[in-house]
Amino acid sequence: MNTQEIIITWATPVFFALIALELLVAKLRGRRVYHSSDAINSLGLGVISQIVAVFSKLLTLGIYAWCVQRFAIFALPANSVWVWVSALLFYDLCYYWLHRAGHEVNILWAAHVVHHQSEDYNLSTALRQTGSGVLLGWLFYLPMAIVGYPLEVFVVVALIDLLYQFWVHTELVGRLGWFDRVFCSPSNHRAHHAVNDRYLDRNYGGILIVWDRLFGTFVEEDDTDPPIYGTRSPLRSWNPLWANAEVYWATAKDAWHARRWRDKLLVWLKPPGWRPADVAERFPKPAFDIQRERFLPPLSRGLTIYGVVQFALLLGMAVQFLDLAKQVPATTLVGYAVFLVLSLSVLGALTEGRRIGVGLEFMRLLVTAAVPLLTGGWFGAPSLNTHLIAALIAIPVASAFVLGWLTVSTASHEASGAR
Incomplete structure (x- = not known):
């Protein structure tokens, strides 16, 4: 396991622990900062971005390593403290310009928009990442390769910069005084995610907000104009594939x-x-309305709980997928990736309350049960014992019965309400 994988392995449970803490603090303060369908959509998009990264990492890191080897001006030592410190500062500066370009150039916004689509602002939003940013984002970090920062240094400082930004995605941390003037903070980043005229396209810094002050893109959060989140062309969908493709x-x-x-x-x-x-x-489009009604299709409590449970199961499969990434044939990995992405898309249709979502979910459960039944194994595990096969079949079968019961109950409740 390399350094990057070790850091991600340790960080993931911390992320979910902090999300649980945010939920608890919000409840104690009498605030609602999470909506289950929105959070599932954000986390599902994070899962898809990690799935894509498994296939794209070789390309992006390979290009960086090739550029260091061919074009580096200096041979910077990886065991020097100043190299690591300067690399982190340099990376953050490159990130600033990538982030800014992501708001000022439409083809880059098409990738970055995913991170801004949520109309909630919480720690799950931090994990809402694009699956297509890999296409052009790597270009902005090539200056680091040309200067001569080693690949291992680049990989670690990139993770540090990314991990830092997790905690700033919250409404529960207020102003932080001098800290807000130097670093990217929850207050500064709330302004960045807002669609209000005052805040639009500001505060791009990853770790340091100093870059925004230097280049004229800083704005301070104003209590008289509370941030409203989302995008000016609302997604209005929980489909993660459409979220990545809409722009x-x-x-x-x-x-x-x-x-x-x-x-x-x-x-x-x-x-x-x-x-x-x-x-x-x-082909006119409707004018932006900041007072628009947020996208939150009604969903029964039973289906909400069902969606959360199914997402938890898919999340467990995604963890297994990432663990298998270097151990199984490419065909198996691609098959598993397609299964996970389509499953998350089906779950999105279900949580939108669409009738077709129920039918697609039954089909997904059928496929989930059929894999161990017909193969005697699972993705990456071609041969399992009888007890495990039985469990892998029983879970989707039981889920199908629960879904059928919930669907009938919901239909009966709606019919009685109509009368």
Whole structure:
């Protein structure tokens, strides 16, 4: 197990412990900062980003290592304290410009938007990460390779910068005085996630907010204008695949409809929200309304609990997937990845309260039971003993019975309410 995997292994239970603590503190203060469907969607997107990382890590880190080997100006030692400190500062500066570009260039926003779609602001939002950021994000860190920071140094400081940002995603920590003037803090990052005019496209720093002060993008949270979260083009879905694809799809449609070839290119490079005049005229979009009703489809308590339990089971499978990443054939890994991503998408449809979500969930449970029944094993474990096979079949079968009972109960309740 490499350094990166060790850090992630230790950090994951800490994340969930802090989420539990945030829930407890919010309850004691009489505040509701979590909605179950939103949190499941955010955590599911985090799972998908980690699944994608398994396949993309070799590419991105391979490019970095190749650039260090071929183009490094200096041979910086990995055992020097100043190299590590300067690397962390340099990485944070590169992150600032990546983050800023992610808000100012539409094709980069198409990846970064995932992190901003939640209309809640809590620690689960921190884990809501893109699956497509790998496509272009690596370009912004190549200056570190050219200077000569070793790959192992780059990997660790990248994780430090990422892990630091987890705790700033909360409404329960107020102003922190001098700390807010130097570092990215909950107050500063709340402003960053807000769609209010005052806060839009500000506070990009990862660890240091000093970069924003230097480059003119800092704004202070104002108690008279509380942050409202989400995006100006709301997602209005719990489907993690659509969450990753929505801006790419909208931009591709605008590029297709644009009459001028120049506009077909500019729509990808201009800031988010920019549209060619002819496209905006023929295909108008509704104006942004900051007072819009938040997306929160009604879901019975029983289905809510069912969704949480099923997500917990999928989360356990995702942990197993990450553990198997270096041990199983690529075909098995791809198959397991597809199963997990589609399962999370089905769960999204179910928690939206859509009728088709129930049918898709029954199909998912059928497939989940069929794998051990027909193969005598599971992904990455081709041969299991009889007791484990029985358990793997019993769980989705029992889930199907529970889902059927909940569906009938909900339908009966709605029918009696209609009368």
